[in-house]
Amino acid sequence: MNVRQWWRDLAMGARFAFTGGREGWVRMLLTGVGVGLGVALLLLTTAVPNALAVRHEREEARLDYTYGRTTQPRADDTFVIADTDTTFRQSEVRGRLVEPEGPRAPLPPGVGRYPGVGEMVVSPALKSLLASDGGKLLRKRLPYRIVGTIGEPGLVGSHELAYYAGAQGLAARIDHSQVNRLDHYGDPAPSTERADPVLVLLTLVVFVVLLMPVAVFIAAAARFGGERRDRRLAALRLVGSDSRMTRRTAAGEALAGSLLGLVLGAVFFLAGRQAAGSVEILDISVFPSYLNPSPLLVVLVAVAVPAATVAVTLLALRGVVIEPLGVVRAARPARRRLWWRLLLPVAGLAMLAPMLGQGRDQGNFNQYLVSGGVILLLVGVTALLPWAVETVVARLGSGSVAWQLAVRRLQLSSGTAARMVNGIAVAVAGAIALQMLFSGVDSVYTTQSANDVSRAQMQVSVPSGIPLAAAARKFARTPGVRRAEGLAGGELGDSGKDPRSSGELTVGDCRALREVAALPSCRDGDVFVLEGGQHDTPQLARSGRTLYFDPSYSGDRGAEIAWTVPRSMKRARSVEDPTNVRRSGFLMTPGALPAGAARTLYQYVYLSLDESVPEAKEYARNTAAEISPMADAAAWASTEQSKRFTSIRTGLLVGAACVLALIGASLLVSQLEQLRERRKLLSALVAFGTRRRTLGLSVLWQTAVPIALGLLLATTVGLTLGAVLLRMTSTPVRVDWASVLSMAGAGAAVVLAVTLLSMPPLFRLMRPDGLRTE
Incomplete structure (x- = not known):
């Protein structure tokens, strides 16, 4: 049996598929649509690794680390950036305040120019949301004028909510945590962390499990209309073809259907690829350009699908006897x-x-x-x-x-x-x-969250320099907030530079301090030393001793504000705070703080919400944004x-x-x-x-x-x-x-x-x- 004869028989079967009248067309269309759907899903699946890789590359290219011990010196190619991420309902909103410090400051990926003060460039999805009725609450949180959109290179998905807003005076707020000076975007040291074997196993099994039904479906689609096809093949036997030639002709007919399926599959894939850019499933979205399957995988699909179709057809015909007068299936x-x-x-x-x-x-x-x-x-x-x-x-x-x-x-x-x-x-x-x-x-x-969600459901970090008591009162007046307690924290050292011993400090009014300790009595100006905490340091609590707020360490200069431990200091028993931690060290009311010490503290407001009020969390986030664009409002959950x-x-x-x-x-x-x-x-x-x-x-x-x-x-x-x-x-x-x-x-x-x-x-x-x- 030579290759030429095989080719002639396959070509004859293909001609029958295209010229076999309505019956042949219907069967080929059924096979083509069935195989095409399978091919489309195979191509979409093989494009997933590339989509994930592109998303990762885009994320890496726009990274802007605001945390770190060191700060770049100011130059004509530096910029100051602040992390102002927020959440709107169940969606994350990536936000940044930016201030270029020179003409050569690099632009964020996807941004044509830096926005001016009071302006912002936004992702297309965020622009649509802000223009809709559903974005009214979010508009109050982002009081900037839209002057442009972020291009595709600066986004990880078509439905990502993101913005860059112009600001001024950010350099004075550099805190090595939320605000910092940079001279480039991108990850300077890509992670080399070893992959978790169990997660790799999960990924591998997911791909196998999702592709196997597709392969089974393609094999089934190759046999659509099999009974009518076999009856037509009996006519070939009647005009003189042998059984092997008949089977090869049937394989050619199936091959034609599979080739049509490849064409339809490519069309379905391109349509699905385009549609993928307009949908978001479980907070995951992509741009159509991400879904580019590997050329090698495309060639593999283009070869494997027709070959599998022919193999399935020949295998199915092994149990069928096609004679000149009919098909023996009834035996x-x-x-x-x-x-x-x-x-x-x-x-x-x-x-x-x-x-x-x-x-x-x-x-x-x-x-x-x-x-x-x-x-x-x-x-x-x-x-x-x-x-x-x-x-x-x-x-x-x-x-x-x-x-x-x-x-x-x-x-x-x-x-x-x-x-x-x-x-x-x-x-x-x-x-x-x-x-x-x-x-x-x-x-x-x-993991179970350490936070006590029965006492508070949100925690808002308030930037230093903003009066904590005023912020807490503003939150207390917010719709949906039952109670707001403001607490500030800091460090006291036994010397101004590189202290050998240091302790915690918690500052708040008497009502707020009762969230962390059992107080004997309290009024503004009181100081307490905590007992029963996690890290007691009794040697620091001796009356008359000089301690220092915000001490300096090598490479990190602090305020070094001196304070003398008063003789009138009281003792209090530590209790679990809203984060389920027993604090130690000192408690202070605002009246006991020395001048300038308040600016060295980190400040939090713990919010207890009335869940019966719709959008209570959004009202709280809007209040946080009014207090400061850099106030970070985080909702607590029982698990992470x-x-x-x-x-x-x-x-x-x-x-x-x-x-x-x-x-x-x-x-x-x-x-x-x-x-x-x-x-x-x-x-x-x-x-x-x-x-x-x-x-x-x-x-x-x-x-x-x-x-x-x-x-x-x-x-x-x-x-x-x-x-x-x-x-x-x-x-x-x-x-x-x-x-x-x-x-x-x-x-x-x-x-x-x-x-x-x-x-x-x-x-x-x-x-x-x-x-x-x-």
């Missing part, structure tokens, strides 16, 4: 064998076994063994499901007319029924395993979670939603194709008096039985894979049944939605005129 097929189907999941478990108990402390997981093991386990679902459907439906008994019609159809074509739900089963199995893994390691990446862990989980949810939508579309196409092939049968049943309700129920049963078996098998494999992954990370095996049931329920919901959407076409096909033929 009882050989029973499917179980032993080789079990080898796949067993081999997968064997590949994962060497990494059991490895945890996060024993180096990285072998990515090839992980990928291979997970793939084999998930492929095992597609191999076991046809056997399970065949075995179960062969034993189903009598029932209603709808049940009997459904069971008989399943007994005649159990393989087709299994193929329809294979993608759902694989997706659910992978999702269950990942949910188990996420739930198991969640506690490692989630690793950002990278959260982003991986977000990626799983977004990817799973896309995969389930794709599989739902594939199921709908497959269901419509099945109904179209059975049009004459349905019309005959209606003509003989079968009720439409009965036929509708039969279609529902035909879908429900395989999906029930598929979800049961998927749950078993998913729980097994999840348990193995948990053992690999040295995490106790625990089944999160709520997640398991939710994943299975999502799969069942997709199938139910597809069945309901197929009902209108089904009823249109149930017409006696469907018996007409030419």
Whole structure:
């Protein structure tokens, strides 16, 4: 057999696909759309690593470190920048106040010129928000005139909220924390931190789990319209072709459909890529230009998809005898064998076994063994499901007319029924395993907040130089604020320079000090020494001793304000403050502070909110912005979670939603194709008096039985894979049944939605005129 003959037969099949009349066109269109959807999702998935890399590069390029012990000397290429990030409802707003100090001061990425005082340049998303009715509260917080927009190079996503506002006099506020002088943007020392092996494992498994259902779907799409195609191939046998030539012709027809699918997939990908820039899912957004898949991966998809389509077609035809007078399908097929189907999941478990108990402390997981093991386990679902459907439906008994019609159809074509739900089963199995893994390691990446959220729900840092008592009173008058307590903190040393011993200092009015200590009595001008704190320093509390506010250390000059410990100092017992810390050192009321000492303190206002007031947090943030643009209002939460862990989980949810939508579309196409092939049968049943309700129920049963078996098998494999992954990370095996049931329920919901959407076409096909033929 030479290559030329192969090529001629494949070309003949392709011509049949394009010139085979309406039937050929419909089948090729079904295959093309099915393969195209799969190709589009493959391309979008392969573009994700590049999108993440570009987001990281953009973030690195615009970094502006405001914290550090040293400050650049002023020059014509320096600028002063202040971090004024805020939160609006659930969205983060990246904010910066900037003041260039010379003509050569570098511009932030994406910004054409520095805004003047009272002006700002904003991201397109922030500009739209401020112009909408929903942005009224935020407009009060950003009282600057918009003079431009930030370009794409300065943003990490199309929906990012960000601004740069012009300011003056920032140099006087440099505090090495929120305000600093810089001469460049970008990270001077990129992180070389070792990746967490468990997070790498999570990322790897997420990609495998999301791509496997796509591969299964493409394989199923290659077999759309198979029965009609085989009947057409019988005509080729009648005019003299042998069985091998017939199979090659069928492969050519499938190849044409897959090539059309590649073209449609590219169109779908470009449309999806463009649409990706206009949506935000779980606070993640990208620009269309980010979604550029690697050329090597594009070539791999372009070669692998047609090759897989041809291979699937040839494999499917092995069990079909195409003769000149028809297709032999009615003969009882050989029973499917179980032993080789079990080898796949067993081999997968064997590949994962060497990494059991490895945890996060024993180096990285072998990515090839992980990928291979997970793939084999998930492929095992597609191999076991046809056997399970065949075995179960062969034993189903009598029932209603709808049940009997459904069971008989399943007994005649159990393989087709299994193929329809294979993608759902694989997706659910992978999702269950990942949910188990996420739930198991969640506690490692989630920490309980130390803050007492029953006493305060927000903490506002107030810049020094602003009267703390006045700020607290302003917060107390804010809608939604029940109580506002202002406390300031600082350091007292036993010498002005490089003290050998130092202690804490807390300043506030009597009411605020009672938040941190049990006071015997209190009035303005009192000083207390705390007992029972975490770091008591009794040697500093001797009457008559001179201590120094804000002492200097090498490389960092402080105010060095002298203060003498008074003889009238009282003792107080330390209690847990709103951050659940027992403070130590000294307590002072404002009247006891020496001149100039207030400017050396860091100041906080703790807010107790009335959660019944809508937008209470936004009112508090607006008040903070009125007090000072650099007042940082932070909402407290009972738990805090690793950002990278959260982003991986977000990626799983977004990817799973896309995969389930794709599989739902594939199921709908497959269901419509099945109904179209059975049009004459349905019309005959209606003509003989079968009720439409009965036929509708039969279609529902035909879908429900395989999906029930598929979800049961998927749950078993998913729980097994999840348990193995948990053992690999040295995490106790625990089944999160709520997640398991939710994943299975999502799969069942997709199938139910597809069945309901197929009902209108089904009823249109149930017409006696469907018996007409030419």
